[in-house]
Amino acid sequence: MPALTGLNLVKNREPIIKAQSGYNIRAIAAKAIFAVLEQRKSLQEVLPEALLKVKEQDKAWLHEMVYGVLRQLPTLQFWLRQLLQSPIKNDARIIEHLLYLGLYQLHFSRVSQYAAVSETVSACQPLKQAHLKNLVNAVLRNFERQSIADKPPEEERVSLNLPKWYYKKLKAAYPDNYQDIAVQQACKPPIWLRVNVRNISATDFAAALSSAQIQFEQDAQMPSTFKLLDNSRINQLPGYEDGWFSVQDKAAQHAAHYLAPQPQETILDACAAPGGKYCHILELQPALQQCIALEVDEIRSKSILENTTRLGLAAPDVRIADANDIARWNSEQRLFDKILLDAPCSATGIIRRHPDILWLRKNQDISNLVSLQAQILDSLWSQLKPGGTLLYATCSILPEENTQQVAAFLARTEDAIAIPLDPTHSGDGSERQILPGESGMDGFYYAKLQKRYP
Structure with missing residues (x-):
């Protein structure tokens, strides 16, 4: 039978089913x-x-x-x-x-x-x-x-369900495993939970889930990290209203651990909304001197207050401003011990959660984002104390936003050095690229930088 067109319909003799009452x-x-x-x-x-x-x-x-x-x-x-x-x-x-x-x-x-x-x-x-x-x-x-x-x-990018711009970038960046990455990005992602250890222990939370007959896995390396194995509704899980847990991918949960907040430190969480990493920092270290959440989008910043309230954390110090507009958000001219920069990015590491990214992004967007990331890096570096550390993070898997971005920053910044993400692990590198599906995680990138003393 020939192909059909909306202009020249082929008469079809099969009965048309009438719409049911109500919405369709x-x-x-x-x-x-x-x-x-x-x-x-x-x-x-x-x-x-x-x-x-x-x-x-x-x-x-x-x-x-x-x-x-x-x-x-x-x-x-x-x-x-x-x-x-x-x-x-x-x-x-x-x-x-x-x-x-x-x-x-x-x-x-x-x-x-x-x-x-x-x-x-x-x-x-x-x-x-x-x-x-x-x-x-x-x-x-x-x-x-x-x-x-x-x-x-016949076209490989079609079989991998990728737009042309992303297919080219993915294949160039990962010539040996781009196909596996594409397959992972088309899969339905798991739901990860992060236990709020200030409200309940991981052991007690596991017991509560078991008592409610909810299937889960507790992560061996990160005991406060749980993966749900069924389709339970989040707001109906034990302890939701009491702030026992947050929904956060395992890859994103590394941020607060790599930052390693210590008592009496001053910390800046830049580009903080919706506040998952900010809350995790406060959960790990309640004795901070100050922890500022910086967010340019006023509407998105409201989620930071909602999350801290549900989790029973201290009222957040949220500042609405462009990270590059230092005079607006740091009138105290305070320098920070640690800065978490979860930079604006292509979000190519979380396509499985947000498949619209493939169709809303364009090739030119990446170069624009790279320029913006560099500007924010330079601006925030000036707000770091000598000896302080900046953790650079993106939910991207594109090298120009990650390894290349950090390499370019180190090349132009004399007082910046790369240091191990986790000094407690022997041989741990200064950067880490997590790929989609790795241990069930989203794609994520981390690099840890320290400012030299004069």
Whole structure:
């Protein structure tokens, strides 16, 4: 059967299933996907609004479908091109995104073929594209009849579900294992918890989880780190309201340990929102002289207060300012013993949690971020005491943001030296690149720098 187009429909004789009463969850999902891919909105902006529109029992399904389409987008586009003579354009373009959803359901989900086809067709009505029901029905049925999924794409980046810009960068940076990294980034990530040792011991928290019949693994190297093995809701876990734990990936939990806060130190956590690392610092060392959370985004900074309040920590010293605007946020002209710089970055290490990154980022964004990181590094270095340490961190896996950035900083900064991340471990290096999936972690980078005495 020939490919179909939104302009020249092939008459399909199979019955069209009428939409069920009430909302159509597939229409809501298609709008969310459209908002990311066409309107360039982030999932953090789009998904909460979409979830408000669906029934409680449908929230997990909506989340899985939207994330799944974004993770498999190049494959879905490859399939759809074989089923359409030309893209669907103008006001009807949202139907193309609805078809991505339908194809994903048919091949990757446990949704029955009947439901995937009939309910996706029904979504045309609330999307105000009822005239394209026959098209949607025919495309989805032809996908099955023609065994489209059995024809693998020739282009490797499509089979790896990567955009061109990221495929080139990933292959150049990791020529020996870029394929494995891509596979890991398409996987659903685990949920990691960090025990608030000021409120409960790791042993008691483990006992509470076991008593609630919640499956978990306790990390051998980091006993206060737990990985959930089931789909329990976070706010229903034991001790959530009492501040027993935080949700934080294991890779990010290394930050406070590498910083190693000591009593009476002054510490700056730059780019601090949502406050996970800031709270961890306060949990590890309650006897700090001062700990400032610096954040440029006033809205995001509110999460720092919310987290410290739930965890029962001291009221945070939050300052809203650009890190480069030192006069605005450091009027006391205080120098710090330690600085944590969790720098703005491409977030390529957390793509499995935020697959929209692949489609919202552009190649030029990386060079702009590298310039910004260098500016912030130089600015904050001037706020560090002689003998003090700066921990540079990103959730990126791109060398230009990490190893190359640090090497360039050391080359232009005479009083900066690289020191071991963890001096208690013999032979521990001054930097560490964690790749996605390594021990179940997100991708993350750390480097530890010390300011020489004059």
